[in-house]
Amino acid sequence: MIETTAGQEFPLREAHNLVRDLMTPNPWIYWIDFLFHNALGWAAFVTVLSTPLFSVWQMAAAIVAILAFYRAAIFIHELAHLKKGTFRLFRLIWNVSCGIPLLVPSFTYDGVHNDHHKRDVYGTSKDGEYIPFATLKPRAMIGYVLLSFLLPFFFIVRFLLLTPLSYVIPPLRKLVWERASSLTIDMSYQRAENAIRNDKHWRLQEFATFVFVTTAITCIALGILTYKALILWYAIAMFIFFINSLRTLSAHAYRNPGDHEMEFAEQYLDSINVPGNLFITGLWAPVGLRYHATHHLFMSLPYHNLGKAQRRLVAGLSDNTLYLKTVRTSMWDALRRIWEEASASTVSRDVPAATLDAVARQRNA
Numbered sequence: 001m002i003e004t005t006a007g008q009e010f011p012l013r014e015a016h017n018l019v020r021d022l023m024t025p026n027p028w029i030y031w032i033d034f035l036f037h038n039a040l041g042w043a044a045f046v047t048v049l050s051t052p053l054f055s056v057w058q059m060a061a062a063i064v065a066i067l068a069f070y071r072a073a074i075f076i077h078e079l080a081h082l083k084k085g086t087f088r089l090f091r092l093i094w095n096v097s098c099g100i101p102l103l104v105p106s107f108t109y110d111g112v113h114n115d116h117h118k119r120d121v122y123g124t125s126k127d128g129e130y131i132p133f134a135t136l137k138p139r140a141m142i143g144y145v146l147l148s149f150l151l152p153f154f155f156i157v158r159f160l161l162l163t164p165l166s167y168v169i170p171p172l173r174k175l176v177w178e179r180a181s182s183l184t185i186d187m188s189y190q191r192a193e194n195a196i197r198n199d200k201h202w203r204l205q206e207f208a209t210f211v212f213v214t215t216a217i218t219c220i221a222l223g224i225l226t227y228k229a230l231i232l233w234y235a236i237a238m239f240i241f242f243i244n245s246l247r248t249l250s251a252h253a254y255r256n257p258g259d260h261e262m263e264f265a266e267q268y269l270d271s272i273n274v275p276g277n278l279f280i281t282g283l284w285a286p287v288g289l290r291y292h293a294t295h296h297l298f299m300s301l302p303y304h305n306l307g308k309a310q311r312r313l314v315a316g317l318s319d320n321t322l323y324l325k326t327v328r329t330s331m332w333d334a335l336r337r338i339w340e341e342a343s344a345s346t347v348s349r350d351v352p353a354a355t356l357d358a359v360a361r362q363r364n365a
Helices: 012-022 027-050 056-073 075-081 088-099 112-116 139-149 151-168 170-179 202-221 227-249 264-269 292-297 303-316 331-350 353-364
Strands: none
Touching: 012 303, 027 056, 027 075, 027 088, 027 227, 027 303, 056 075, 056 088, 056 227, 075 088, 075 112, 088 202, 139 151, 139 227, 139 331, 151 170, 151 202, 151 227, 202 227, 227 331, 264 292, 292 303
């Protein structure tokens, strides 16, 4: 359960009235933002390949490529939320120039992420994007972050080998869909058969990704492309997943043990806002994700209006006490808090109840 001030209700109606005019996405902002950072990522990628190994220029270009591709890739989150049937060309261009080359076509998030926002799914065992880290041993978070270094290999296997095999082995086809077709943090997540919202032609995305990775591997084997391209691609994808894993750990309090259905206000209070610095925080939590709690409050808000919504709610709510409970000063602050909470939870499970009672009595004496 989420702790709140006794007798205090979240001012949801008042909050909605303050931001109701911010719900319409601006296509120009989406196109300019995505195309610029995606092009920057590819330009930096080529620069890394063409500069001397471990030179200053190569290291600088590698950092630019990682951060630019990371921001471009995170638009998959916006694609999951955009109104059905809209931004079709944007979805196509995103998949062709970013999602498929990074082996994360939009169908891997479509439908799955929308369940994460449902009242009867969020924070429960049915939520693939939620693990109650605050109630587990801290090493669970370490394991989750370290998994980032293996994920690119997993996606290569998924699209290069499992995709064609699943075409001829029906039982494998079902298994691949349920267990290997979703961007989640819970590895035990089982995708429902109908977990698709916008990407009705997901099979074309899957086949195109298979063709892309097969072509890339073939070109490397024939010497048309250098093996350095594969190593660089893997390193970039690995660091994207690494940064995103830290961002994900900073996005929620992860206190719900999985057996409690949470109202939308509770979802908000279990989520995190890190307004931070526009330039620094925006690098590790791009495309509005530094306002993740506000996003959970109003998931239809386009990313470019979340900052404005945050400022309005802080200044305009008659009582912003509960709203400000979700604010963290930085990623470090968010990670430190969840680590300390998980550590305390572990101690409370390991220490006998009688000992805890004695400590409590001593503190109260």
